[in-house]
């Protein structure tokens with residue numbers, strides 16, 4: 422299978438550039454990592470510009486408040502149990518049925534697993550954040566118009582464009598609603614309609630609280646803790662959580678399926694581990710379910726955990742980050758940063774640097790994450806930057822591992838994926854790492 426997703430080691434080299442418009446730094450230097458989030462480097466709302474007041478775009482007290490609230494919501498065990506239950510249902514009722522359909526097709530039909538992963542994650546994340554499943558991935562007719570997912574993508578691509586062209590250009594386009602700014606504006610309208618409607622329904626549900634029906638979704642939990650939040654703010658919270666979870670999880674899921682399909686040795690080790698864990702665990706009875714490992718036993722899947730880490734090292738779903746200096750500073754590398762200077766740093770490059778990861782830095786090698794004793798090696802976040810480092814580190818990391826391990830172990834145990842001959846996997850320029858022409862695979866049932 423051909424791939425152009427592999428960069429040369431040269432792309433990991435440091436670079437410093439004065440971009441058109443405002444001065445800008447681009448770095449992947451390891452020396453910089455210890456300095457990634459000093460007090461002087463702040464979020465830059467103007468160019469992140471989702472035009473929301475959500476956690477990604479704010480600093481100070483507002484950020485602190487949102488971080489505390491989201492920390493407690495995302496770590497709530499009831500929510501996590503609810504997520505696992507609904508995920509399992511969705512896999513059984515939709516994902517597995519669709520894959521079964523492809524398996525039974527005599528012509529060996531191709532399936533774009535990236536598309537499937539995107540719709541599948543979007544439905545799930547809406548269920549967890551808003552409390553309802555929009556049903557984009559459906560068995561009959563395979564999928565309906567994925568308008569909301571497309572709207573998220575249009576906005577993300579538009580924001581990348583804002584990083585590339587001088588500020589004046591996109592501001593001009595925005596003013597006259599042309600080019601990529603027109604797409605952002607139209608997509609924002611689509612999402613506004615969807616999200617405001619969800620907020621309205623949620624508020625009505627809360628007013629006529631049905632004691633019989635438990636609502637575990639994140640928006641309900643937010644409203645229980647802070648029932649005075651205005652609609653616009655709730656819309657922003659929902660937008661943030663959906664974009665934080667949907668893109669990152671679907672990107673990791675599809676990239677991992679691709680890596681496993683192209684590394685049969687890794688596939689064999691993942692399956693071997695699942696089998697071993699099932700043999701010693703008594704909680705799931707073999708043969709009774711297509712879901713083999715229950716939540717409490719996911720910790721036993723060390724090799725799979727390492728394979729996910731390795732996927733995220735080589736292919737961070739958010740491949741670069743952006744900060745703005747609020748004061749002049751000197752970086753550990755000796756480079757001067759002026760007040761107002763924008764800094765881009767590449768997690769994609771940092772995950773592939775020979776001086777950090779060794780000579781085999783470009784190889785997909787889950788073993789590098791496992792100690793001689795068979796445990797996961799702790800790698801400091803300054804070295805492994807995929808979830809960022811410092812006070813703004815990702816709040817969904819533990820949850821992501823739980824969900825990914827459950828999904829990947831269940832999917833791989835039941836199905837075998839092979840790449841469609843000649844399909845080239847190549848990246849698309851966006852805030853989220855994804856494959857330009859999708860992930861064309863053939864799927865077959867495993868003979869268990």
Ligand code: HEM
Pocket residue numbers: 476477488491495662665666667669670673733737738739742807808809812813814815816817818820821
């Ligand atoms: C593989 C999965 C994931 C990866 C690689 C990832 C990565 C990241 C990164 C790089 C940031 C920093 C963004 C920035 O400051 O610009 C971040 C922040 C955040 N992530 Fe994740 N994320 C993942 C999954 C999730 C999930 C599932 C959730 C929850 C639904 C989540 C919630 C958040 C939140 C709330 C923040 C903001 C933290 C703050 O600013 O204080 N993430 N994530």
